[in-house]
Amino acid sequence: MKDNSLIYGIRAVMEAIEAGREFEKVMIQKGLSGDLFRDLMGKLRAVGAPVQMVPPETLHRLTNGNHQGVAAYVSAIIYQPIEQVVPMLFEQGKIPFLLILDRITDVRNFGAIARSAECAGVDAILIPDNNSARITGDAVKTSAGALHSLPVCRTTNLYQSVKFLKNSGITIFAATEKGNLLYDTPAYQQPLALIMGSEENGVSAELLKISDHLVRIPLMGKIGSLNVSVAGGVLMYEIVRQRNFTSEALSEG
Numbered sequence: 001m002k003d004n005s006l007i008y009g010i011r012a013v014m015e016a017i018e019a020g021r022e023f024e025k026v027m028i029q030k031g032l033s034g035d036l037f038r039d040l041m042g043k044l045r046a047v048g049a050p051v052q053m054v055p056p057e058t059l060h061r062l063t064n065g066n067h068q069g070v071a072a073y074v075s076a077i078i079y080q081p082i083e084q085v086v087p088m089l090f091e092q093g094k095i096p097f098l099l100i101l102d103r104i105t106d107v108r109n110f111g112a113i114a115r116s117a118e119c120a121g122v123d124a125i126l127i128p129d130n131n132s133a134r135i136t137g138d139a140v141k142t143s144a145g146a147l148h149s150l151p152v153c154r155t156t157n158l159y160q161s162v163k164f165l166k167n168s169g170i171t172i173f174a175a176t177e178k179g180n181l182l183y184d185t186p187a188y189q190q191p192l193a194l195i196m197g198s199e200e201n202g203v204s205a206e207l208l209k210i211s212d213h214l215v216r217i218p219l220m221g222k223i224g225s226l227n228v229s230v231a232g233g234v235l236m237y238e239i240v241r242q243r244n245f246t247s248e249a250l251s252e253g
Contacts, residue, residue, distance in 0.1 A: 005074050005136050008059070008067035010040050022075040023049045024134040029056050029069030040070065050129040050156075076140050082153035082161055085124050086168050090191075096170055097123050097239065098193035102158060102203050103131045104228060110135070111142025112229035113196065118146035120236040125150060126193070128158040159206050165193050172211040174203045175235055177225065179216035186213050188239040196232045199225060 005024070007016060013026065026044060028037075030053045044051055049072075059067045089096045099122045104110050110133035117125060132154075133139060140147045155161040166172060173186065174195040195211065197203035208214060217226060217234055226234070 005076065005134070006062060006071060007074060008063050008065055008071040010036055010068045010070050013070050013072050014040055014043060016072070016074060017043045017047055017049075022047075022077070022079055024073040024075045024136075026051045026070070026072040027054045027058060027062075028052070029054060029059055032069045037069075048156075073134055073136070076135050076137055077147050077152055079154045080124070080151045082124070082126055082155060083164065085151055085153055086165065086170070089123055090168075094123060095189070095243075096191040096193075097121060097243075098126060098165065098170065099124075099232070099236070100126045100158070100162065100193050100195040100207075101132065102128070102195055102207055103198040103201060104196065105131060105133050105198065107133045107136060107139045108142050109133070109199075109227070109229045111139040111147070113232045114139075114143040114146045114150060114152075116229065116233040116236055118143070118150045120233075120240050122150065122236065124153055126153045126155065126158070126161060129154050129156055158204075159210070162193070162195075162207060162210060166210065166212075171213070173213045173215055173235075174208055174211035175216070175231060176203050176208060176214050177216055177219075178202075178208070179214035181213060181215045183215045183217050183235055184238050186215060188242045192239070194232075194235055194239070196228055196235075199228050 007013060026049050028051060059069065059071050062071050086096060099117050101110065101113065104113065114125060135147060135152065162172060170191045170193050172193050172195065195203050195207055217231055
């Protein structure tokens with residue numbers, strides 16, 4: 001099946017930059033040089049596109065066309081800076097509810113999580129620009145269109161972005177089997193961010209270290225973990241349950 005998000009050739013990528021398109025990943029053949037290449041690199045740096053230097057074989061596997069040593073995946077969405085989203089939420093009088101996805105690389109899982117997040121009232125999703133699923137048409141389709149209405153923020157350094165959230169007054173909850181708290185134990189009424197990690201490796205150790213609370217979902221069967229989209233749904237809707245209960249209690253009082 002043809003991947004319509006793939007473009008190749010130096011001119012094609014430069015035209016995409018000039019058209020304001022965003023990139024999931026730009027792959028450039030190692031050893032490229034010349035004025036046109038330098039011009040391309042300058043434009044990519046200016047827009048903060050994620051660039052990966054690759055051997056020529058990688059590009060040959062992607063396309064039989066004349067790629068000129070450059071190929072890129074164009075994003076199906078427009079990313080927003082987390083540094084702008086968070087202040088805006090506070091200015092709107094909201095209690096931020098953010099979702100951080102650490103190394104979720106499966107496109108369908110990503111889309112399913114985004115769908116649940118939008119339904120649960122999550123204000124934004126934060127992802128790293130590496131080790132994350134490409135947001136393609138398949139991801140948007142699996143999300144039932146949620147990725148077109150839910151802000152997605154991408155960062156080159158997830159650790160530093162989580163520190164920014166903490167410094168902004170947001171409490172960080174990380175989902176992990178190592179958690180010392182059952183998922184329904186903490187209070188979730190404050191501004192918060194929930195970190196979900198990959199099924200293979202979980203939340204990275206550096207993010208666990210700076211999280212405020214580590215929470216776990218009890219498992220009664222023999223299988224050692226839930227699908228990450230299912231686990232995310234369980235945790236997000238516990239947050240919804242608590243926040244709705246608190247709102248109803250305050251209105252009745």
